[in-house]
Amino acid sequence: MLKDLVQALERLPPARRWLVGLSGGLDSVALLHGLAQLDAPPGSPGLRAVHVHHGLHARADEWARQCQVLCDALEVPLEVVNVDARPRRGQSPEAAARRARYEALADRMAPGDALLTAHHRRDQAETLLLQLLRGAGPAGLSAMPRWQPYGSGWHGRPLLDMDRSVLEAHAHQHDLVWVEDDSNTDLGLDRNLLRHEVMPQLRQRWPALDTTLARAAGLQAEAQELLAERAREDLQDLRGEVAGTLSIPAIRALRRPRQRNAVRGWLQEKGLPVPNQNRLESLLRQxxxxxxxxxLRVSWPGAEVRGYRDSLHAMAPLPPVDPGRVWSWDGTTELHLPELGMTLSVEEMARLHELDPTRLAWPLTVHLRRGGETCRLRGQTRILKKLFQEAGIPPWERERIPLIYAGDRLALVWGLWCCDLPTGVVGGEASE
Incomplete structure (x- = not known):
């Protein structure tokens, strides 16, 4: 195993430090032990382990202690991280645990670090079959890459070309001790059903199954790389007038397969989850x-796409806001508006509006748009809705722009306009 591990590490990018995701199971124990046994010349990456304590299993504390015993014996530093793995709405417990685990691991990475996990050839084969049964395209059928950017560094899988039997032999040869998670035998979980019932029968008929499926995953990865390249080329011609948007007329001019590919590439470029086939088709129909x-609006877990003036906007789902909400602001401290994802300060007010905040009659109140508001600009009373339309502000952004009132008069539309106000509310000439 050690020779194969050295060769696998040589195919990965350089790293300042290796962080091993240590569950305590056979695979990760064998990986950590193998790395600890390597003859490390000066300048080699440092080695440490991270165990994520989900708190979901009755033996979770025992597993953490077992990881500590192993790391003490190998003289490898270990960090045990407790996480909240409760599933979010619409999320499975397995997906929630995986999300919490990888978020915790990413938080522990510094620039130049590499997270190493113990996924092997059988994991790759199982992943490909699972994705195939879920109707995935080339991106899903590519299964797991050998390495990919992650956190502040990258995530590598140095065992991906090894069969699990190699890890088992290594563990027994060195009398390693590992933990057994009984949930891994729960046939109610799709992966376990494949692992314990389906895959053994397939291997009896096709002994080279794992190697063959791993090769198929590699071919799908090549196809996906070409599709991603095509998407990047198309996106150069699809950019909308507003930064980060796509032109709806330009999208319409493409054939449907290229539309799908370009929209997927655009969402991935923004770091947003890609919708399933039904949602994507609904978006293309709209x-x-x-x-x-x-x-136009289509949403799915983790993202939504909206249309405005022939431009397509994509974003994380926007939480609802209460248009009746009012905040008081004394002008001496920052005003945090978590509902809007922003903080107001007098310094930012002065910078945005070129207005001396001391000229305003404090305290102020902060409102959200209800409709019917007016702002007097250069002696002319303008309806706020019309100003927003002229400025090309999308409707979903308008309802999240703070309106600053001095008394009962609208003084500022945050980041956009400074309204004319009578003497006593603001001194001197108002600025726009």
Whole structure:
């Protein structure tokens, strides 16, 4: 195993430090032990282990202690991280645990670090079959890459070309001790059913199954790379007038397969989850039928896409806001508005509006738009809705822009306009 491990590490990018995700199971124990046994010349990456304590199993504390015993014996530093692995709405317990685990691991990475996990050839084969049964395309069928950017560094899988039998032999040869998670035998979980019932029968008929499926995953990865390259080329011609948007008329001009590919690439570029096939088709239908006045909107877990004035906008789902909410602001401290994801300060007010905040009659109140507001600019009273339309502000952004009132008069539309105010509310000439 050690020779193969050395060769696998040589195919990975350089790293300042290796962080091993140590569950305590056979695979990660064998990986950590193998890395600790390597003859490390000066300048080799440092080695440490991280165990994520989900708190979901009755033996979770025992597993953490077993990891500590192993790391003490190998003289490898270990960090045990407690996480909240409760599932979010619509999320499975397995997905929640995986999310919490990888978020915790990413938080422990510094620039130049490499997270190493013990995924092997059988894991790769199982992943490919699972994705195939879920109807995945090339991205899903690519299964797990050998390495990919992650956190502040990258995530590598040095055992991906090894069969699990090699890890088992290594563990027994060195009398290693590992923990057994009884949830791994729960046939109610899809991966376990494949692992314990389906895959053994397939291997009896096709002994080279794992190698063959791993090769198929590699071919799918090549196909996906070409699709990603095509998406990047198309996106150069699809950019909207507003930064980060796509032009709806330009998307319509593409054939449907290229539309799907480009939209997927755009969402991935933004770090947003890609929708399933039904949601994506719904979005493309709305794009096809949308007029400039259409309120186009398609959402799915983790993302939503909206249309405005022939431009397509993508974002994380926006939480609802209460238009009746009012905040008091004394002007001496920052005003935190978590509902809007922003903080107001007098320094930022002065910078944005070129206005001396001491000229305003404090205290102020902060409102959200309800409709019917007016702002007097250069002696002319303007309806706020019209100002927003002229400025091209999308409707979903308008309802999240703080409106600053001095008394009962609108003084500022945050980041956009400074309204004319009568003497006593603000001194001197108002600025726009």
């Amino acid at each position: 794009i096809r039928d949308a007029s400039p006045d259409t309120r």
